[in-house]
Amino acid sequence: MFITLRYEVADMQAHATPAPPPSARPPLLEVRGLGKRFPVGGIFRRASVHALEDASFTLERGRIVALVGESGSGKSTTARLIARLVEPTAGEIVLNGQNVLRSEPRAASLAYRGAVQMIFQDPFASLNPVHTVGYHLSRPLAIHGKSRGGKDEQGAIEALLATVGLTPPAIYAEKFPHELSGGQRQRVAFARALAVDPAVMLADEPISMLDVSIRMGILNLMERLKEERGIAYLYITHDIASARYIADETIVMYAGRMVEGATGDELIGHPAHPYTQLLLSAVPDPRTPRRRQPRARAELPSLIDPPPGCPFANRCPHVMDVCRQTMPGVESIAAGHWVRCHLYGPGSSSANA
Amino acid sequence: MLASPLLDVQGLQVEYQTPGGVVRAVDGVSFQIRPGEVLGLAGESGSGKSTVAHAITRILHPPAVITGGEVHFRDRDVLAMSDTELANFRWREVSMVFQSAMNALNPVMTIGDQIADTIVAHEAVTRRDARERARELLDVVGIEARRLDAYPHQLSGGMRQRAVIAIALALNPPLMIMDEPTTALDVVVQQEILLQIEELKERFGFSILFITHDLSLLVEFSDRIAIMYAGQIVEMAPAQRVFDDPLHPYTVGLMNSFPALTGEKTRMSGIPGSPPDMRHPPSGCRFHDRCALVQPMHTRVVPLLREAKPGHFVACHLYDAMPGSAPAADVHHLALRGR
Numbered sequence: 001m002f003i004t005l006r007y008e009v010a011d012m013q014a015h016a017t018p019a020p021p022p023s024a025r026p027p028l029l030e031v032r033g034l035g036k037r038f039p040v041g042g043i044f045r046r047a048s049v050h051a052l053e054d055a056s057f058t059l060e061r062g063r064i065v066a067l068v069g070e071s072g073s074g075k076s077t078t079a080r081l082i083a084r085l086v087e088p089t090a091g092e093i094v095l096n097g098q099n100v101l102r103s104e105p106r107a108a109s110l111a112y113r114g115a116v117q118m119i120f121q122d123p124f125a126s127l128n129p130v131h132t133v134g135y136h137l138s139r140p141l142a143i144h145g146k147s148r149g150g151k152d153e154q155g156a157i158e159a160l161l162a163t164v165g166l167t168p169p170a171i172y173a174e175k176f177p178h179e180l181s182g183g184q185r186q187r188v189a190f191a192r193a194l195a196v197d198p199a200v201m202l203a204d205e206p207i208s209m210l211d212v213s214i215r216m217g218i219l220n221l222m223e224r225l226k227e228e229r230g231i232a233y234l235y236i237t238h239d240i241a242s243a244r245y246i247a248d249e250t251i252v253m254y255a256g257r258m259v260e261g262a263t264g265d266e267l268i269g270h271p272a273h274p275y276t277q278l279l280l281s282a283v284p285d286p287r288t289p290r291r292r293q294p295r296a297r298a299e300l301p302s303l304i305d306p307p308p309g310c311p312f313a314n315r316c317p318h319v320m321d322v323c324r325q326t327m328p329g330v331e332s333i334a335a336g337h338w339v340r341c342h343l344y345g346p347g348s349s350s351a352n353a
Numbered sequence: 354m355l356a357s358p359l360l361d362v363q364g365l366q367v368e369y370q371t372p373g374g375v376v377r378a379v380d381g382v383s384f385q386i387r388p389g390e391v392l393g394l395a396g397e398s399g400s401g402k403s404t405v406a407h408a409i410t411r412i413l414h415p416p417a418v419i420t421g422g423e424v425h426f427r428d429r430d431v432l433a434m435s436d437t438e439l440a441n442f443r444w445r446e447v448s449m450v451f452q453s454a455m456n457a458l459n460p461v462m463t464i465g466d467q468i469a470d471t472i473v474a475h476e477a478v479t480r481r482d483a484r485e486r487a488r489e490l491l492d493v494v495g496i497e498a499r500r501l502d503a504y505p506h507q508l509s510g511g512m513r514q515r516a517v518i519a520i521a522l523a524l525n526p527p528l529m530i531m532d533e534p535t536t537a538l539d540v541v542v543q544q545e546i547l548l549q550i551e552e553l554k555e556r557f558g559f560s561i562l563f564i565t566h567d568l569s570l571l572v573e574f575s576d577r578i579a580i581m582y583a584g585q586i587v588e589m590a591p592a593q594r595v596f597d598d599p600l601h602p603y604t605v606g607l608m609n610s611f612p613a614l615t616g617e618k619t620r621m622s623g624i625p626g627s628p629p630d631m632r633h634p635p636s637g638c639r640f641h642d643r644c645a646l647v648q649p650m651h652t653r654v655v656p657l658l659r660e661a662k663p664g665h666f667v668a669c670h671l672y673d674a675m676p677g678s679a680p681a682a683d684v685h686h687l688a689l690r691g692r
Binding site for chain 1: 544568572603612613614616622643
């Protein structure tokens, strides 16, 4: 009946979850209680935008964690903090057991930048229009000492371009960004990140600016790099369906908070947080019959010195007194499925609201 | 189904005549919109979908020039209209909602004044009456009346887009053109606005030409869908048919380009290659260099849009030989093979 079923293409075996490594080894990347407040206001009024509060998650080698949320939810801030483009105001970033905010407090070391790379949303802005593709790739190779220049460098550049599917690589190396399509530019961005042989890639909406027909090519490239090189991704998106497609774990963010996390299937099949339920009801999906949920007000709360309590309280159809007073803690409701909501807190009876 | 069309576009052709050469952005586009109908026009960037909208309302500016075809609105020739006629035609007969509400609104005027301006410009009413109508219109699109004196920057993105829709509704036109009206918005807001538009459509009975790159949204929202590729319509059919039974390999590929929210996870391949450079469009079928089913003849001969199944039009050589008995299953299967 549905076209997807007709192709009978092999199931995505990539989603078969690898067993977590023995606990003796520290996780690849662990983020604990990460937060960022930006000061706003003048001399007499000190306020701050709470862009991100208390974000915690773990990223293992060869795994993909997706952050899903709307604009202003703090998902890009999370990536920028981990990339250390912006300095956090709270929390810890632990890479391979090393607490990097403590060991390199001022700025990220070369080693850290070599291990953690970022892919930006807009491939038209992330490449310099006056430099060739080859130059873009030569810089990280030189800075991180990955090639000895000359022929060695040329070989490395061509190998990178071939890896991301830009063939023949020698020709692409000579091109300027304006000669490439959006999808090709995004492949160059991946090649540039790969040049330093990173363990973690922070992909901030890597497909949202691309034409529909070439998006899957980029997602499949990410998946292939994960399989072949064991790269771990933080995949940031507003598209929960693409998160389900590619990620091992999906975390929903709202107003600077991580509110729910699970595998994509579990999250979509059994959304627990009222915000996740609202988000899912709004996603157009012709493959499922129309679901019309009672409307919630669409306005995000202000992030400037927000009141205590759950940020979703003023829109939530199940709001209780406690929601406006205290921030709910993280509750585990099924294997690998957690939620931050008073409906599921200790002593609550309405766990399936 | 066979009500006389509100808008009838035949063989529309638009060129961008630049010093670097002529780019034919729209090449022989034909479609009709019936009263009360939502026609979805889908395509990727550069497919010419927005240029079609601009041509219909004659708001193209050089170097873009309409070089061929006809546009009729209720039997009136839009391409022959004088400036005075156009001034009446626009907004009274056809209004427009564009993607970026921030750019569509004047930042130094209150939204109430902007709505009232539209009314005063077209109708012999007093300013006071126009403001009263503006208040009602805000209410209709779900903005509190006290926001009448708000400036655009004081409203959220969703509210601004509602204000733009209020302006488009101001003269109760029979046709609204919406060009990516919700693309810049978050999904929850998008859903709200679309529900609102649907309610308004029920209430006022206008038709919509809805332009977007988001096919999943279009399948839910429109009655019929036309798929554009490289300046041409390659497939046109009732919305659910385009989704359940796409005929053109490009449409099949598009349907395999966005993952499903639910159901079994299958590997999605998208479409190889990139949309063509319209300065040098491919010969013959413009999709041939990305098509898995290409034959030598397809690279030379341009396929025509024809009715392959009742009410289902497609421009593809695979359906040349067998009108009415199209090999749909094979196309679905084969178009995705070997990726």
